Amino acid sequence: MLLKTRWLTLDPYMRSGFMLQPDNVGKTVIGGTVSEVVESKAPTWQTGDLVVGFYGWQEYSVGTASDVQWNNPNMPIQKWDGSLGEPSTALGVLGMTGLTAYEGLKNVAKVQPGETVVVSAASGAVGQVVGQLAKIHGARAVGIAGGPAKCAFCVDEFGFDACVDYKAGNLGADLAGATPDGIDIYFENVGGDVLEAVIPRLNPGARIPICGFIAHYNETPTARRVNPLQRLRAEGLEVLGKDGNTKGYTFFTFSNLSSRHPDAENALEILSAWIKSGQLKYRESVTDGSSGYWAAGNSARRWCVSPADSRHSQCSATSIPIPSSSRGWIPAMH
Ligand SMILES: NC(=O)c1ccc[n+]([C@@H]2O[C@H](COP(=O)([O-])OP(=O)(O)OC[C@H]3O[C@@H](n4cnc5c(N)ncnc54)[C@H](OP(=O)(O)O)[C@@H]3O)[C@@H](O)[C@H]2O)c1
Numbered sequence: 362m363l364l365k366t367r368w369l370t371l372d373p374y375m376r377s378g379f380m381l382q383p384d385n386v387g388k389t390v391i392g393g394t395v396s397e398v399v400e401s402k403a404p405t406w407q408t409g410d411l412v413v414g415f416y417g418w419q420e421y422s423v424g425t426a427s428d429v430q431w432n433n434p435n436m437p438i439q440k441w442d443g444s445l446g447e448p449s450t451a452l453g454v455l456g457m458t459g460l461t462a463y464e465g466l467k468n469v470a471k472v473q474p475g476e477t478v479v480v481s482a483a484s485g486a487v488g489q490v491v492g493q494l495a496k497i498h499g500a501r502a503v504g505i506a507g508g509p510a511k512c513a514f515c516v517d518e519f520g521f522d523a524c525v526d527y528k529a530g531n532l533g534a535d536l537a538g539a540t541p542d543g544i545d546i547y548f549e550n551v552g553g554d555v556l557e558a559v560i561p562r563l564n565p566g567a568r569i570p571i572c573g574f575i576a577h578y579n580e581t582p583t584a585r586r587v588n589p590l591q592r593l594r595a596e597g598l599e600v601l602g603k604d605g606n607t608k609g610y611t612f613f614t615f616s617n618l619s620s621r622h623p624d625a626e627n628a629l630e631i632l633s634a635w636i637k638s639g640q641l642k643y644r645e646s647v648t649d650g651s652s653g654y655w656a657a658g659n660s661a662r663r664w665c666v667s668p669a670d671s672r673h674s675q676c677s678a679t680s681i682p683i684p685s686s687s688r689g690w691i692p693a694m695h
Contacts, residue, residue, distance in 0.1 A: 362398050362401045362412070362424045365420065367396060367411070367448065372393070377578040379391050390418035393452045393456065394414050395413055396414060403425065403426040411440070411441035411443075412438050413441050414439075430616070431457075431616040435616075436616055449645055453486055453643065453645060454490060454643040460615045460618075460628055460629075462487050462490035462548075463494060463632060465572050466478070466495060467498070469570040469602075470546045471607075473545075475499060478503065479503045479547050480495075480505070481506075481556075482505075484511040488515075497635060501522045501542075502522050503524065503540055508526055512524035527558075532554070533558045536558050543562055543563065546568050547569045548572060549570065549572060549589050550575060552574030555576065568607075569593060569601070569611075570601075571611065574589050594610075
């Protein structure tokens with residue numbers, strides 16, 4: 362198949378997983394893609410189909426029907442079902458980041474009604490979904506984000522019960538105020554000082570799905586701090602799932618879980634239904650082409666499509682969508 366890239370995404374894992382590796386200089390940057398089939402000799406793929414794949418940062422790619430996403434043999438490329446939502450969401454709320462939130466909260470942490478869920482990088486692509494899923498499951502959602510604008514966004518737009526600004530300088534006290542009953546689930550996206558503030562608030566029986574630790578991604582091999590797994594082990598916590606443990610911490614990747622859990626193949630339909638019913642909102646940062654993309658900064662999600670002749674209305678050179686209901690453009694807040 363000859364594939365024309367329509368949507369690309371920039372995600373934190375690229376920094377540590379690709380861009381900081383000297384051997385990768387000159388190679389095509391890895392990444393999730395939505396591409397249009399331009400020509401096909403594969404019987405199951407027709408011209409015009411949209412392929413959700415992992416073809417990286419290039420305008421065109423050549424694929425086969427047996428290609429996989431995320432180098433995971435259990436995640437074949439997928440024909441985008443337009444009834445689920447906009448194609449861009451295949452790289453976000455109805456793709457990697459939404460599925461990560463869904464798997465981590467539901468199938469790893471096994472969220473229960475009445476529990477307190479804290480999520481760091483709360484306004485990010487994963488965090489914003491985690492908080493809303495916590496609410497959908499009857500839990501209390503508390504975000505940790507950088508700055509008053511992002512915190513207001515979590516509470517006002519996404520319905521978090523509270524959000525703590527870790528840049529305000531009182532993280533420990535502010536988090537204690539926002540979690541009067543302690544923390545039952547900490548959805549870890551950050552590590553570092555944020556994790557240090559969370560540890561004293563953890564309830565007995567707490568679960569800590571470790572999704573990522575973005576505060577560590579720029580560390581060099583010679584200047585590494587202990588990562589959340591090491592830190593929580595040192596704290597004496599159990600490994601969740603090991604020997605049947607129902608509490609403690611564990612690192613998980615969405616691609617391993619999304620191909621394993623009983624409800625995995627329905628997860629996209631479930632998330633899509635919540636979006637359609639208004640229970641799950643999302644925001645995307647969209648740029649048209651790579652030049653705009655570099656200026657977009659780092660908010661909830663960054664998309665770019667090239668070239669500018671895209672038929673996707675969200676992404677034309679002159680028209681970036683303004684926030685309306687649950688979708689739109691977030692100005693760079695970094
Ligand atoms: N395990 C998996 O399968 C999986 C899948 C997807 C993502 N992830 C991980 O999930 C995490 C979130 O990903 P995402 O896609 O939601 O990211 P994102 O949308 O790019 O948001 C990342 C946010 O992290 C916050 N951040 C960055 N540096 C920080 C620091 N030093 N201290 C505290 N906060 C910091 C920033 O928000 P503030 O301005 O609020 O600080 C930033 O906006 C990352 O660690 C990523 O690697 C894991």
